[in-house]
Amino acid sequence: MTRITLDGVAHSYGARPRDERDYALKPLSHVWRHGLAYALLGPSGCGKTTLLNIISGLVVPSQGRLLFDDRDVTRLSTERRNIAQVFQFPVIYDTMTVAENLAFPLKNRGIDKAAIGRRVAEIAEMLDLTRDLARRARGLSADVKQKVSLGRGLVRADVSAVLFDEPLTVIDPGLKWELRSKLKAVHRALDLLMIYVTHDQVEALTFADEVVVMNDGQVLQIGTPAELFERPAHTFVGYFIGSPGMNLLPARVAGREAEIDGHRFPLAASYPTAAPGQRVQIGVRPDHTTLRASGGLPVQVRRVEDLGRRQLARVTLGAHELVATVPPGTTLAAGAAAVHFDPARTHVYVDDRLVEGTP
Amino acid sequence: MPDKPLNNKAWFLVLPVLGFVLFSSLVPMMTVVNYAFQDTMGQNHFFWNGIAWFRHLLDPSTDSGQRFAGALTRTLLFSLAVLAIEIPLGIAVALCMPRHGRAIGPLLVVIALPMLIPWNVVGTMWQIFARQDIGLLGAALNGLGIPFNDTQYPVSAWSTILMMDVWHWTSMVVLLCYAGLRAIPDAFYQAARIDGARRWAVFINIELPKLHRVLVIAVLLRFMESFMIYTEPFVVTGGGPGEATSFLSLDLVKTALGQLDLGNAAAMSLVYLLISLTVCWVFFTAMTQIDRRREG
Amino acid sequence: MRHAGRRIGLGLYVLALLLPIYWLVIMSFKTNTEITSGLTFWPRHFVFLHYHHIFNDPVWRHGFLTSVTYVALNTVISVTIALPAAYAFNRYRFLGDKHVFFWLLSNLMAPPAVYAMPFFNLYYAVGLFDTVWAVALAHCLFNVPLAVWILEGFIAGVPREIDETAEIDGYSFPRFFVRIFIPLIGNGIGVAAFFCFMFSWVEQLLATTLTATNAQPFIAVMSRTYSAAGMDWGLLAAAGVLTMIPGALVIWFVRNHIAKGFALGRV
Numbered sequence: 001m002t003r004i005t006l007d008g009v010a011h012s013y014g015a016r017p018r019d020e021r022d023y024a025l026k027p028l029s030h031v032w033r034h035g036l037a038y039a040l041l042g043p044s045g046c047g048k049t050t051l052l053n054i055i056s057g058l059v060v061p062s063q064g065r066l067l068f069d070d071r072d073v074t075r076l077s078t079e080r081r082n083i084a085q086v087f088q089f090p091v092i093y094d095t096m097t098v099a100e101n102l103a104f105p106l107k108n109r110g111i112d113k114a115a116i117g118r119r120v121a122e123i124a125e126m127l128d129l130t131r132d133l134a135r136r137a138r139g140l141s142a143d144v145k146q147k148v149s150l151g152r153g154l155v156r157a158d159v160s161a162v163l164f165d166e167p168l169t170v171i172d173p174g175l176k177w178e179l180r181s182k183l184k185a186v187h188r189a190l191d192l193l194m195i196y197v198t199h200d201q202v203e204a205l206t207f208a209d210e211v212v213v214m215n216d217g218q219v220l221q222i223g224t225p226a227e228l229f230e231r232p233a234h235t236f237v238g239y240f241i242g243s244p245g246m247n248l249l250p251a252r253v254a255g256r257e258a259e260i261d262g263h264r265f266p267l268a269a270s271y272p273t274a275a276p277g278q279r280v281q282i283g284v285r286p287d288h289t290t291l292r293a294s295g296g297l298p299v300q301v302r303r304v305e306d307l308g309r310r311q312l313a314r315v316t317l318g319a320h321e322l323v324a325t326v327p328p329g330t331t332l333a334a335g336a337a338a339v340h341f342d343p344a345r346t347h348v349y350v351d352d353r354l355v356e357g358t359p
Numbered sequence: 360m361p362d363k364p365l366n367n368k369a370w371f372l373v374l375p376v377l378g379f380v381l382f383s384s385l386v387p388m389m390t391v392v393n394y395a396f397q398d399t400m401g402q403n404h405f406f407w408n409g410i411a412w413f414r415h416l417l418d419p420s421t422d423s424g425q426r427f428a429g430a431l432t433r434t435l436l437f438s439l440a441v442l443a444i445e446i447p448l449g450i451a452v453a454l455c456m457p458r459h460g461r462a463i464g465p466l467l468v469v470i471a472l473p474m475l476i477p478w479n480v481v482g483t484m485w486q487i488f489a490r491q492d493i494g495l496l497g498a499a500l501n502g503l504g505i506p507f508n509d510t511q512y513p514v515s516a517w518s519t520i521l522m523m524d525v526w527h528w529t530s531m532v533v534l535l536c537y538a539g540l541r542a543i544p545d546a547f548y549q550a551a552r553i554d555g556a557r558r559w560a561v562f563i564n565i566e567l568p569k570l571h572r573v574l575v576i577a578v579l580l581r582f583m584e585s586f587m588i589y590t591e592p593f594v595v596t597g598g599g600p601g602e603a604t605s606f607l608s609l610d611l612v613k614t615a616l617g618q619l620d621l622g623n624a625a626a627m628s629l630v631y632l633l634i635s636l637t638v639c640w641v642f643f644t645a646m647t648q649i650d651r652r653r654e655g
Numbered sequence: 656m657r658h659a660g661r662r663i664g665l666g667l668y669v670l671a672l673l674l675p676i677y678w679l680v681i682m683s684f685k686t687n688t689e690i691t692s693g694l695t696f697w698p699r700h701f702v703f704l705h706y707h708h709i710f711n712d713p714v715w716r717h718g719f720l721t722s723v724t725y726v727a728l729n730t731v732i733s734v735t736i737a738l739p740a741a742y743a744f745n746r747y748r749f750l751g752d753k754h755v756f757f758w759l760l761s762n763l764m765a766p767p768a769v770y771a772m773p774f775f776n777l778y779y780a781v782g783l784f785d786t787v788w789a790v791a792l793a794h795c796l797f798n799v800p801l802a803v804w805i806l807e808g809f810i811a812g813v814p815r816e817i818d819e820t821a822e823i824d825g826y827s828f829p830r831f832f833v834r835i836f837i838p839l840i841g842n843g844i845g846v847a848a849f850f851c852f853m854f855s856w857v858e859q860l861l862a863t864t865l866t867a868t869n870a871q872p873f874i875a876v877m878s879r880t881y882s883a884a885g886m887d888w889g890l891l892a893a894a895g896v897l898t899m900i901p902g903a904l905v906i907w908f909v910r911n912h913i914a915k916g917f918a919l920g921r922v
Contacts, residue, residue, distance in 0.1 A: 363746065363747055363748045364746075364747060364748065365747070365748045365749065366747040366748070366749055367749045367750055368749075369743035369746070369747035369749040369752075370743075370749055370750070372739035372740055372742060372743035373739070373740045373743050373744070373749075373755065375736040375739070375740070376736050376737060376740040376759070376799055376803060377740075377755070379732070379736060379792075379795050379799055380759060380762055380795070380796065380799055380800065382792070383762075383770075383792060383793060383795050383796040383799075384762050384765065384770075384796055386773075386777055387770055387773030387774055387776075387777050388773070390772075390773040390776055390777065391769070391772075391773050451664065452664070452665065452668050454661070455661040455662075455664040455665040455668070456665065457661075464910045464911065465910075466665075466669070467906075467910050467913055468903070468906050468907055468910050469669055469672060469673065470668075470669070470672065471906050471910075471913055472672070472676070472899070472902070472903060472906065473672060473676075474853065474857070475853055475856065475857065475899070475901075475902025475903065475905070475906060476857065476895075476898060476899050476902060477856060477857045477858075477859060477874045477898050478857050478858065478859050479859040479874050479877065480874065480877075480894075480895040480898045480899070483679075483877070483891060483895055484675050484676070484678075484679045484895060485675060487678065487679065487682065487888070487891075487892070488674075488675045488678055488679075492691070493682075493690055493691060493694070493888065494678070495674065495675075495678050495694065496675075498694050526671065526672065526675065530672070534913060583763070583764045586766070587764075587765075587766035587767065587768065589766070589767065589768050589860050590859045590860055607766075607768075608766050608767075608768030608769075609768075611766075611768045611769065612768050612771055612860070615771065615772040616771060616772060616775075616864070621772070624772060625772075628768075628769040628772075631766060631768075631769055632765060632766070632769055635761075635764045635765060635766060636761050636764065638764075639760065639761055639764040640757070640761075643757055643760065
């Protein structure tokens with residue numbers, strides 16, 4: 001059983017970080033609970049790999065503490081943590097067979113032969129590698145190689161967390177889905193803590209119990225896929241997650257009412273008036289933005305996209321662009337129309353952060 | 360690349376190279392072959408001599424045969440010694456090189472420097488360096504009570520030439536291996552750390568397999584260069600003391616240009632060339648085999 | 656701890672490389688009396704005497720110019736003719752391609768000692784003996800195959816789709832080759848030129864055999880320091896030091912590609 005605790009962990013690759021921008025990872029405290037699958041989601045260079053490498057011990061953080069249960073492992077070397085890691089590109093030992101690859105971490109730890117054989121067979125069975133055990137690892141396809149590198153992590157009985165660094169990057173699209181469901185099956189079977197780094201929101205949302213969204217070295221929100229979708233804590237989360245992303249419009253908010261370019265509409269809660277100099281935005285997902293013939297904020301329809309199951313319209317409200325859902329059976333007069341925001345799903349952001357209203 | 364298009368017009372692109380290299384190799388080679396099967400009474404008067412020169416050369420009971428056998432043995436011994444020292448040393452040094460950082464540029468320049476010094480200057484440098492009166496190495500060894508004099512003792516002469524070659528050419532192995540090592544992604548080292556692999560296991564299971572190809576090139580180039588070595592020993596020892604460091608090429612040049620014994624020299628050239636080519640061919644086949652296995 | 660071991664190992668190797676060079680360099684600044692009178696690790700009297708001598712003697716200057724000329728000629732010739740051939744070997748199959756390639760490489764393995772005598776005859780017969788052309792052409796024997804080999808490795812790294820795209824865009828082959836392809840393998844050309852420079856600059860046997868007085872290379876002029884009156888050690892050392900400078904300059908320019916170049920662009 002392992003719980004991983006980050007206590008004010010931050011990292012800068014430069015020797016002496018002078019201001020916030022020098023940090024590849026800004027100070028972060030979080031507890032990763034046993035048995036859950038987490039995804040670290042964010043664009044390239046957002047610090048997610050740095051965070052992963054801190055947990056696996058490949059990078060020693062410049063400040064803060066890392067605890068496995070109650071043990072401080074901040075400076076403990078990688079091989080002495082009970083961590084397995086699967087990398088972006090399959091890392092396998094070319095000259096060995098699949099079986100030898102799987103046995104390698106156990107052999108290095110001086111475990112006796114019979115026990116190694118049993119464990120290798122067990123893991124191979126779980127990953128559907130039994131037929132390939134005697135084959136040379138060099139000639140395998142990328143997805144099998146990736147399974148072998150995963151197997152090398154799982155083979156250790158004491159392993160308590162498995163880290164994945166964009167493991168599906170080099171896998172054929174058709175096999176991605178299959179490998180991902182294999183990962184989920186392994187997760188259920190072994191009851192492990194899994195942390196999965198990716199920049200693909202579909203991968204993150206389908207794989208994880210909880211998703212950690214990062215940008216620019218900072219954790220913006222940690223939540224279940226539904227939470228991220230329904231209540232993005234940050235404008236970045238709003239438009240990074242969901243396709244298309246959240247509509248974000250500069251607005252003035254006073255009490256239970258918002259105003260965009262002189263058009264007023266109601267909100268579900270009451271908000272304090274923002275201080276001067278603060279940037280106030282309204283955020284509504286396209287799913288909760290409905291296009292009507294009339295009766296709402298006046299917009300110009302630019303283009304309607306038929307996505308099969310639903311229709312989306314790209315419209316402009318004054319100078320602002322947004323995306324709205326076209327309810328089935330709506331007939332539109334060309335050009336002018338109106339949009340309606342669902343008040344319960346309309347959020348207010350001050351300086352990019354979500355503000356809670358009072359009912 | 361199995362799917363290269365067949366195009367015999369590509370020959371036109373190769374023609375200039377062919378012209379130049381034919382002029383530089385085939386025409387002179389014909390002269391050599393010519394001499395090898397003829398003898399002369401002087402004054403450009405040649406007559407057919409059959410394979411007599413070769414019979415002399417390859418029969419150790421004759422004078423020239425004995426000389427040739429001795430020179431060939433010495434050359435092969437030298438090449439083997441060079442490989443035995445330079446390949447492991449080169450790998451070791453390459454492993455010590457930092458993978459990242461600012462020091463690499465200047466470091467590479469220093470390491471490559473010996474290879475860009477004209478060979479007779481390398482010889483001169485070591486001739487001076489090994490002298491017991493004005494050279495640091497010779498004086499230091501003698502100061503330590505080790506009798507060292509490369510004009511008197513064969514052991515001294517051999518060790519000087521070996522040290523010189525190690526100094527001169529290990530860098531080639533280092534650079535080749537360094538290029539090979541740099542091509543290994545960091546993730547391999549990280550995975551090995553997570554797997555708890557020790558340094559030696561990392562070397563055997565990750566580094567050595569990735570170095571396979573560059574090592575074949577390194578062994579090939581080092582064997583060939585050392586098998587052909589001429590200038591450096593010529594400057595340092597002149598083949599001496601006695602015949603101790605008289606390698607094939609030294610002997611050949613002495614026979615051809617010194618004694619103008621053209622028939623003998625030509626026969627030596629051909630045998631010498633044949634040995635070089637055979638080794639070259641074996642390596643070339645091995646290399647293409649590796650390529651094929653990698654792609655297949 | 657492991658890091659320290661590596662640093663020490665590397666440090667020792669670099670020290671061993673630099674020591675003979677250091678000895679030569681300080682010797683070139685000593686007077687001959689000081690050189691022969693015992694070991695000193697730093698010149699007691701720092702003199703530029705020997706360099707002064709070389710710079711003011713027309714024979715030395717001419718030798719230097721000769722060396723630079725034939726090395727440059729050889730480098731230009733080798734790379735220019737090797738480029739199309741390397742392209743052909745990498746991109747096409749043609750009658751006897753493998754055999755020709757092997758035969759080319761075999762010239763790389765041919766001992767110069769074998770060629771010294773026939774070259775002398777050949778260049779004497781065609782009237783090129785004792786000219787820079789003799790040496791420049793003779794060095795093509797090993798530099799052309801080497802350049803083909805290196806360039807082939809670099810060309811292998813350029814995807815064939817680029818050739819096809821250019822063809823579809825209506826480029827003629829020569830225009831494509833000069834305008835698109837050559838800029839793409841700029842690094843490879845640099846590395847090949849570096850190696851041609853290197854092997855032509857360091858070669859001594861052919862360079863001295865094929866020249867007498869008119870085109871005497873710098874390294875051959877060095878034999879002037881051996882005289883009946885004994886060795887002129889200081890002058891020899893100074894000349895040796897001067898021969899290292901062009902090489903050092905050239906490496907500095909290619910230092911970032913040198914490792915890849917040694918692996919023939921294929922690692």
